[in-house]
Amino acid sequence: MSGITDTGDHAVAAGSHPAERPLRRFILDNRASLGSLAVFLVMMAIFLVANPRVFLTWNLYTAVLTTLPVALFMVAPLVFVVTAGEIDLSFPSTMGFAGLAFSYVVQSGFDPFVGIAAAVVTGVVLGFLVGLLVVYGNLSSLVATLGMNFMLRGLILIITQSKSIALVTLGDSLAYKLLSSTVLGVPVQIVWALAFVVFSAFLFNRHRFGAQVHVVGDNPDSANEMGIDVRRVRVKVFAFMGFGAALAGVFSTMINYTWWPTSGDGYLLPVLASVFVGGTPTWGGIGTIFGGAIGALTVSFIQTGIVGAGLSGFYVQFFNGLIIILSLLGHRWNQVRYR
């Protein structure tokens, strides 16, 4: 082992290796999310220059901070799914289902906290079932979850006869005040969403579950040889996705005081785009939670930004695509795929 024999003159005390200097390590470990942050800052700078008057008003930011949290609850778990080498396209329907469970419980007169518990159970169970189907059915997660998304949405429409549910009393509840009100002009849900992102990042990088998600996505054969139950890890990843989608469903319903049968549908592509714009590659084994969060920020600002910059709404799609492509190109340098 050539490296192993490196002794004598070359011997260096542990800790002085360049990769161990704190700042350098921080940059190396976070290069994907730092790249995403750079893209975001450049984009915002351009918007600011284009129309300083609009971009210096707080209202614009509250608008984004109201809706961004819902996406964040799904972006973080989706990074786990992609890092594990899978994909999930069924989370929009899971979000819709969990929101429906929440709404039914609240509508029946229970406290919203009971509704949240019901939503979480619904989301986790649905995610778990999707995971079982994909993993033990040995199916392509791309196609199987696409099918599940249609099926679950269809089920929602059948159950509700496509009727929305208005929750008029929700605003007076303690749950609403804690989770969805506005404090000092800041929508509280962004705080919860950020807390969820930080928790997810710790789970991803500093927990056994996250460590196993990484190795399962990187080299499932090796993980299996080392005694990791690869299938169980994969199922857990889908269940966690269901958990995030459930929280998204709850928050989306609370923000609007209303649950719609289409709830969740609009999040499929923005959430997917956020994960990849954030710097998580498609092939599994590596990913970044904070990158994904910054990706979500970027994606949600594009629409507001284009219109705010004075361009017509027709430009939104074009710039959406442009940002995705530019981000991917930008991430190429930090996404070396080792074999």
Place this chain on the structure above:
Amino acid sequence: MAERVVELRNITKSYGNVYALGGVNLHVERGEVLGLLGDNGAGKSTLIKILSGVVRPTGGEILIRGKPVANWSAGRSREAGIETVFQDRALAVQQSIVRNIFMGREIRGRFGWLKVKEEISEAHRLMREIGFTSRVFSPHSIVGQLSGGERQGVAIARAIYKQADVIVLDEPTTALSLTETAKVFHFIRQVKASGRSIVFIGHNIHHVYDIADRFVVMDRGKVALEKTREEVPNADDLIEFMEGIARLKHAGANDGAGAAA
């Protein structure tokens, strides 16, 4: 007689109608280096994968320190003190050295949170123990950036972490340079001196002869020869025997062709 740390009794493995292993008996004694030889397709790898719990045998019995085991799996095998350094693709190459060393056996505190600092200092210790230090890489380095020999070092560091009783090395010297091979041999002697056992699988008869106390030669899913070092005075005898097997096989293949014609 030395204690049998592991014993495989009458192990069979079939894939459909094809028998990969047709009743193999193999044991590993405490503190010995067992050399496992055989041609490609002789069944060495299958046998090793059964020993390490990655592949389930079709039939037979596995005994650990004399006791039969049930529900044998990769996890159970590691718990029983058997560590395997697999031949290829054994590492997660996009992950750090630390994450590879502790794969499936993370140092964790409450609620499954990792003790990252402890893992890093343990990784430093392990790397020093096998002389695997360098200014080119640290425990944080990504495995994909390392050379073949360095990767082998990571796999070995992983295997020695828990003071395993039996370390299985599947062709550890293939694709290694002379100095790297010497390093692996040095490591094997170290392990042996500490009273632990090694199973060394190899193609290179000289390599195996140099290091092993006992030889098992496999052929077409069966044990064709089992000899201690004393019974085989020099490597040439072993080579002769292996050539004999190859000749037999060749003749067998010709017979088959003749019958088909």
